Amino acid sequence: MQTSLAKAFLATPNGQQAEKILRACVHCGFCTATCPTYLLLGDERDGPRGRIYFIKQMLEGQPVSENSRIHLDRCLSCKSCETTCPSGVHYGQLLDIGRLELERRLPRPFLQRVFRVCLRAILPYPKRFSVLLRTGQYLRSLLPEDLHKQIPSHQQPGKLPQAQHDRRVILFPGCVQSVATPATSTIAARILDRMGISVIFPPSTGCCGAVDQHLSAPKQARARMRQNIDAWWPELEQGAEAVVVGASGCGAMLTEYGHLLADDPIYADKAKVVARKVRDLSQILEALPLEQLGINGHGRRVAFHTPCSLQHSLLLGGRVEKLLQRLNFSLAPIADSHLCCGSAGTYSILQKELSRQMLNNKINTLENNDAEVIATANIGCQLYLATAAHKPVVHWIELLEN
Ligand code: SF4
Ligand code: SF4
Numbered sequence: 001m002q003t004s005l006a007k008a009f010l011a012t013p014n015g016q017q018a019e020k021i022l023r024a025c026v027h028c029g030f031c032t033a034t035c036p037t038y039l040l041l042g043d044e045r046d047g048p049r050g051r052i053y054f055i056k057q058m059l060e061g062q063p064v065s066e067n068s069r070i071h072l073d074r075c076l077s078c079k080s081c082e083t084t085c086p087s088g089v090h091y092g093q094l095l096d097i098g099r100l101e102l103e104r105r106l107p108r109p110f111l112q113r114v115f116r117v118c119l120r121a122i123l124p125y126p127k128r129f130s131v132l133l134r135t136g137q138y139l140r141s142l143l144p145e146d147l148h149k150q151i152p153s154h155q156q157p158g159k160l161p162q163a164q165h166d167r168r169v170i171l172f173p174g175c176v177q178s179v180a181t182p183a184t185s186t187i188a189a190r191i192l193d194r195m196g197i198s199v200i201f202p203p204s205t206g207c208c209g210a211v212d213q214h215l216s217a218p219k220q221a222r223a224r225m226r227q228n229i230d231a232w233w234p235e236l237e238q239g240a241e242a243v244v245v246g247a248s249g250c251g252a253m254l255t256e257y258g259h260l261l262a263d264d265p266i267y268a269d270k271a272k273v274v275a276r277k278v279r280d281l282s283q284i285l286e287a288l289p290l291e292q293l294g295i296n297g298h299g300r301r302v303a304f305h306t307p308c309s310l311q312h313s314l315l316l317g318g319r320v321e322k323l324l325q326r327l328n329f330s331l332a333p334i335a336d337s338h339l340c341c342g343s344a345g346t347y348s349i350l351q352k353e354l355s356r357q358m359l360n361n362k363i364n365t366l367e368n369n370d371a372e373v374i375a376t377a378n379i380g381c382q383l384y385l386a387t388a389a390h391k392p393v394v395h396w397i398e399l400l401e402n
Pocket of ligand 2: 037075078081082
């Protein structure tokens, strides 16, 4: 695509990156067919090609309006368009640049800004989120019945094994996951321990930075990245093999550290190393002889929902399914498995109507079979699917506990 970005903008790292991405797009429109918002709304402005075109116009200096923001806000950042694109266009990176520039040129209305600040002040902080969740759980019986499912039930974390093995990995607990479904980490830790790998939780680990990054607060996101690198670096230097992540949304963010801190004079190199050490839980477990632990699904029928972050960001689609099949689980075929469930970080809070339509479509495909349980690999999807599902929704690691 031909571009003529504003000169001052072109002189910045974001400007150069945006131009490179825009030039890679040949405007073929293949990506449109796999974009969840285009499929629902049928409007080119709500598909990747339309959004790319809008971002290009904005970066070339054309006027922006609240109407342009509507179409950009409706994007899930699911990256389904990226895995479809034959030209390798890094749409997600362009979207981050576009959103940032739009915030600068056209600040949001006051109430929207306050709401976003509140989300950023709660979700990345386990203690604060825990207070909110426990209050909701305590008051649940007073709420109307249709709201009950919006609040996840309390989950016992279970016992963590002592770190005793030479082989060890850092286990990233995740802010929301560590509060809402703490058993995901403890079950993973117990299985790894039985396989001769200890897990460690470096104490000053914080949020991966995804909430800030996706709400156009890159400075705060970078501060969180640096904090995590500082927390993990001594462990990695002393031989921790990997940073293992049970929530693919966090994993997708952690693998971006190298790119997002590339211009940081102090952290750039360390960020690249950390990003290379990140492993989804499925990547660690698939390499281990789990059968020796007696883990066997005995043909249990499972409907697996592949999170967008797992398949479109980490490019690990099919891995969990393969592992479950290896362990004798039976997987129900799922139609349109490339499409988002509507959770998408804070999307289900900020774009309620659209995300609910996506959720209902997703539940229809996940429950249109004889599976007894729905499994997934990301806390956001897990909690959101559970608000509408008629079957239990679990993290897939829970299926492996015996
Ligand atoms: S992003 Fe890729 S698939 Fe979409 S219009 Fe551009 S080149 Fe085509
Ligand atoms: S990231 Fe998802 S919602 Fe956004 S344009 Fe791409 S496919 Fe559509």
